Structure formats: structure tokens, C-alpha cells
Amino acid sequence: MGSLSGRRVVLGVTGGIAAYKAVEVCRRLVDAGAHVSPILTDGALEMVGATTFSALASEPARTSLFHDPETPIPHTMLGQQADLVLICPATARIISDIRTGRSADLLMATVLATRAPVMVCPAMHTEMWEQASVQENLEVLEARGVLIVPPESGRLAGGDVGHGRLAAPETIAAAVTRALAPGDLVARRVLVTAGGTREPIDAVRYVGNRSSGKQGHAIASEAAARGADVVLVTTRADAAPAGVRVVPVATAAEMAAACALEAPDAEIVVMAAAVADFRPAEAADNKLKKHDGVPQVTLVPTVDILARLGEAKPAGQVLIGFAAETDDLVDNASAKLRAKNLDMIVANDVSKPGVGFEHETNEVIVLMADGARHHVPLSDKRDIARAVLDAARARLESDPEKQEQE
Numbered sequence: 001m002g003s004l005s006g007r008r009v010v011l012g013v014t015g016g017i018a019a020y021k022a023v024e025v026c027r028r029l030v031d032a033g034a035h036v037s038p039i040l041t042d043g044a045l046e047m048v049g050a051t052t053f054s055a056l057a058s059e060p061a062r063t064s065l066f067h068d069p070e071t072p073i074p075h076t077m078l079g080q081q082a083d084l085v086l087i088c089p090a091t092a093r094i095i096s097d098i099r100t101g102r103s104a105d106l107l108m109a110t111v112l113a114t115r116a117p118v119m120v121c122p123a124m125h126t127e128m129w130e131q132a133s134v135q136e137n138l139e140v141l142e143a144r145g146v147l148i149v150p151p152e153s154g155r156l157a158g159g160d161v162g163h164g165r166l167a168a169p170e171t172i173a174a175a176v177t178r179a180l181a182p183g184d185l186v187a188r189r190v191l192v193t194a195g196g197t198r199e200p201i202d203a204v205r206y207v208g209n210r211s212s213g214k215q216g217h218a219i220a221s222e223a224a225a226r227g228a229d230v231v232l233v234t235t236r237a238d239a240a241p242a243g244v245r246v247v248p249v250a251t252a253a254e255m256a257a258a259c260a261l262e263a264p265d266a267e268i269v270v271m272a273a274a275v276a277d278f279r280p281a282e283a284a285d286n287k288l289k290k291h292d293g294v295p296q297v298t299l300v301p302t303v304d305i306l307a308r309l310g311e312a313k314p315a316g317q318v319l320i321g322f323a324a325e326t327d328d329l330v331d332n333a334s335a336k337l338r339a340k341n342l343d344m345i346v347a348n349d350v351s352k353p354g355v356g357f358e359h360e361t362n363e364v365i366v367l368m369a370d371g372a373r374h375h376v377p378l379s380d381k382r383d384i385a386r387a388v389l390d391a392a393r394a395r396l397e398s399d400p401e402k403q404e405q406e
């Protein structure tokens with residue numbers, strides 16, 4: 001089941017060059033399970049074809065308030081059914097019309113006929129974006145509770161570079177998911193680590209492991225979708241999900257430093273990273289040359305980040321570790337849970353097919369400090385993320401006094 005399953009989104013497309021990117025946003029929302037009803041303004045139709053949206057969305061694109069084959073009043077039907085009205089891209093014109101309530105077309109009539117949240121994704125040239133009128137209109141919209149996905153800097157139409165480019169489709173899809181999330185982690189501070197650390201031997205070589213970061217990224221993405229403020233410390237920043245604050249790191253020492261900074265404020269910490277246990281004692285600044293002979297690499301232990309977080313765990317924080325095992329799964333994982341002062345450990349037998357490193361799927365046993373156990377059969381890493389966060393939320397909401405006695 002997608003994270004937007006059963007949710008209805010009216011996708012209003014207005015006449016900016018970025019209208020072509022709304023096609024990708026539409027596809028992402030449909031992929032996530034949303035029912036998407038597109039409305040294109042006259043301006044949008046100058047930029048993209050209604051047929052494209054009709055083919056990709058959940059129903060044919062609408063372009064007019066009149067002569068609708070389904071109903072004489074499409075704006076009230078769409079407005080009443082919507083869980084969210086998303087306007088992407090939003091031109092200066094539509095932003096101004098929303099402020100004044102000027103019902104100029106089907107999209108504006110729908111905006112006026114809905115009680116659902118409205119989200120606008122402005123996109124325009126820098127000069128237009130910086131106009132006092134546009135900024136003032138947006139301030140009014142924001143004060144009224146309209147959700148705004150701000151534009152980014154980058155290449156604009158005509159080859160100019162500046163601020164005003166539509167936010168990336170994945171950022172917009174993440175904002176929609178967040179707005180429509182069940183919200184059981186709203187404003188909760190969550191720290192997730194992900195990926196395998198790389199411990200340098202010289203300027204180009206390192207000691208590493210096969211971790212892809214996928215499980216940690218799925219947890220970060222799921223937590224953000226449920227409303228949490230997420231910090232993701234990852235060695236795979238290139239593949240990080242949208243909607244989270246990313247702290248890129250490479251080595252165990254860098255990850256330890258980032259965690260020392262971020263963990264004290266976090267209510268949930270999920271240590272999904274595969275941290276190297278050993279690193280080369282010395283890393284050469286230059287590339288070691290073959291003709292100098294086979295190098296002797298002496299390994300020394302790295303810091304155990306999770307054990308350190310366990311020692312300094314603030315009251316009420318839920319600290320979660322992972323255990324990648326090939327033998328005696330439950331015994332080994334339970335020992336780590338106790339030794340590192342954890343509330344919960346997610347144990348996976350990485351010798352099984354389809355489990356752990358590099359796979360899209362995982363099978364885990366979640367072990368709680370109170371001895372409770374929960375088996376999650378082979379499933380998508382997003383489903384594992386859901387199960388881990390369900391258990392974390394339950395732990396967070398359990399009686400704090402009881403937690404202190406444990």
C-alpha cells in the first residue's frame with residue numbers, strides 16, 4: 001500500500017514553463033497511491049497538453065468550469081472531495097487570485113469551494129519572485145494557513161540562473177505526503193543514521209562494507225512522512241530522500257561527531273548505519289604506489305557510536321540499534337541490546353536470501369528491552385520502516401515513569 005493510498009489530491013497546473021514538471025509530480029503522487037484529479041488553466045494549456053495528465057492521473061484532466069460531462073458544478077464536487085488542493089506550478093497570477101478570492105476559472109473556483117488544505121509551489125523568474133506584491137501575497141497566504149513549497153535556485157527559462165525555479169518534483173511529493181500523513185510523529189525529533197562508513201587507506205582507497213543505506217533512508221523518509229523533524233546522518237547523501245535534513249559523512253569518526261551533536265535533542269534515534277568496527281591506523285595523504293610494494297595496513301578500533309549514545313542517553317529518548325547477524329540471531333542481538341543500553345534492536349539475519357545489505361527487502365525481528373518480540377516477515381524496506389517506527393512511537397508514548405524504573 002502506498003503512503004497516499006485513498007487520499008484525493010486536486011492537482012492545479014497553471015501557466016508557467018515549469019508546468020512540464022507537474023507531469024512528474026502527478027506520476028509520483030499516483031505511484032504513492034493518491035487519486036489525482038488534474039485541473040489545467042488556459043495558461044497551462046499553452047505549456048503542456050491535457051492529454052498527458054489524463055493519461056497519467058486517476059481521471060481525465062479538466063480545463064473548464066462549464067460543459068463538464070460528469071456534473072454541472074465540477075468545482076464544488078472537486079473541492080468537497082479533495083483532501084488537498086496542490087497548485088504546481090503556481091504563477092504570480094494564481095497567488096494573487098487566491099489572496100483576493102477572484103474566481104477567474106475552474107481552478108480558482110475549486111480553491112474557493114474547498115475546506116481541504118491548499119498547497120502552492122511558486123515558480124517564476126527571479127524578478128517576479130522578488131516583487132514586493134508577490135512576496136506580500138505569499139505572506140498573506142501563509143498567515144491564512146496555505147502551505148507553501150518554496151522555489152529553489154537554478155536554471156530558469158531563457159537560460160537565466162537565479163531564484164524562482166520550481167522545487168524538485170520529489171520535494172513536492174514529499175511535502176504532499178507530509179501534509180496528508182497520519183501525523184502520529186508530528187514535530188517529533190528523529191535522528192537516523194544510514195549507509196556504510198568508509199575508512200581511508202590512502203587518497204583513493206578505503207575499508208568499507210556493502211551497506212546501501214536503503215533501510216536507514218526508508219526509515220528517515222517514513223518518519224518525515226508521518227510528520228517528524230528528521231535529521232539523516234548518512235554516507236549516501238547522493239541517495240538521501242527529500243523532506244529530511246541531511247548531514248553527509250564518510251567515516252565512523254565523522255558519523256560519531258555528527259551524532260554527538262544531533263542526538264541529545266532527538267526523541268528517537270535509529271542507528272541503522274553499518275559502522276566500520278576497524279579503521280586503518282594511518283591514512284596516506286597521497287595514493288600509495290604499486291611499485292613501493294604491498295602496504296602493511298594496521299587496523300585499529302573505531303568508536304562504538306551506539307554504545308556511546310547509550311551511555312549518554314537522555315531520559316525519555318528511544319534509542320534503537322540494528323544487529324546484522326549470520327548466526328544465533330536473537331541471542332546476539334539481545335546481548336547488543338543490553339550491552340549498549342538500547343530500548344529496542346532490529347535484528348536481521350543477513351545470510352538469508354533477500355535480507356539486509358543491498359536488497360530492496362528485509363526480514364527482521366524487533367526485540368524490545370522489556371523482552372517483547374515482533375517478527376516482520378520478508379517485506380519492502382518501507383514496511384520494515386513502518387514497523388520500527390510504530391514500535392518506537394509506542395515506546396515513546398508509554399508511561400515515562402515506567403521507563404525510568406526499567
Ligand code: CTP
Nearest residue numbers: 271273275276277303304305306321322323324
Ligand atoms: N555500531 C556503532 N558503532 C560501531 C559499530 C556498530 O554505532 N563502531 C552500531 C550499528 O549502527 C548497529 C549496532 O551498533 O546499530 C550493532 O552493530 P553490529 O555491527 O551488528 O554490531 P557490533 O557491535 O559492531 O558487533 P559485531 O560486529 O561483533 O557483531
